[in-house]
Amino acid sequence: MLTSANEPSVGPWAQRRRGRRRAARDPGAFPDRRARVSRRWFCFDVGETLINETRLWGxxxxxxxxxxxxxxxxxxxxxxxxxxxxxxxxxxxxxxxREREPQVQAAYGGFAARDLYPDALPTLATLAAAGYRIAVMGNQPAHRHGELAAIGVTPDVMAMSQAMGPEKPDPAFFTVALRLMGDPDPHDVAYVGDRVDNDVGPSAAAGMRPVWVRRGPWGVLHEDCHGHARLVVRSLRELVDRVDEVWA
Known part of the structure; x- marks a missing residue:
């Protein structure tokens, strides 16, 4: 999670990973594959990637x-x-x-557990258990951070665009995202999102590995005309099943 726009904090999945590492006194106990995985990140968009926005649009x-x-x-x-x-x-x-937005947001009440796609939390947990680092960063108001944490989204790093400064598709968004993740090699980061214009194309330009989730209005109607996506899936469950293809 992120406690401020500039200060990443360690989520519980990261704490569990560190606990397992401390428990393993023999540095050679982890296979080479796990060592490679541990430096790799999956960074997830929010709307129509983790959160189903049908209720809000209704x-x-x-x-x-x-x-x-x-x-x-x-x-x-x-x-x-x-x-x-x-x-x-x-x-x-x-x-x-815009004059009706307060009415809508009051009725919405923020993200709720029922808004999560069914495969969202299981996917984050499965990838974290496999040793991947997890980030959640998307174009959202800053208060969505706390709402996501309250419904169980507790990655290694989390930040919303309002707190980060730039919004997608601005290249600066991905520069800030990498900094918050600790400046990993961009090629060790897979950015997972539903939009070609905001997620797939810009993350590829930043040197990341785009994973395109074809669900929600943008995921269904967009076309990846330039073939930027490293992997195209219909669900996050499919991403878990095909995770090795992201890094091939």
Missing amino acids: LWADACGVSPLTMAAATGATIALERSHQDAFALVGVPDW
Whole structure:
């Protein structure tokens, strides 16, 4: 987790790993593969990677006075037109959507356990148990950090873009992300996300290994025209099953 924008803290998965290392008095007890894994990172996006945003978009539909299907269609149109998802509000006739945001956020109440994709926590735990370092960094308000921790997302490092400064797809986001992870070799970092424009392309440009999760509106409608993704999966469970392909 991250206690401030500049100070990474150690999550419980990292503490358990360190405990296992201290317990092993023989440095040769760990196989070579585990030594390689221990310096590698999986850095996860948040929305539509760990968190299913269907409930939030449903509340926005209610606030805009349209059906969830209409809101979904407007969002899909902005994706197809390569426009900001915020333009969806104008498409449904609500250009003043920001005035309704307090109402929506109050009804939403923040991330809840029911918003996690079913494979989110098991994937983080499985990768951590295998020796990988885990980070969670995405375009989110700073308060999402505490909400994620409260529902069991406790990686080695966690930071939201509002606390980090830059947002994706700004290359500076990935520069800050690497710094918060302790400046690993970018090639030892797999960035996992659902969007080609925010996640796959920019993380590849930063020297990371992009993993594209094709779920959620952007994951389904986007196309990786430049072939930047090191691995393409339909779920995080599939990522666990094919993890060696990320590093091949």
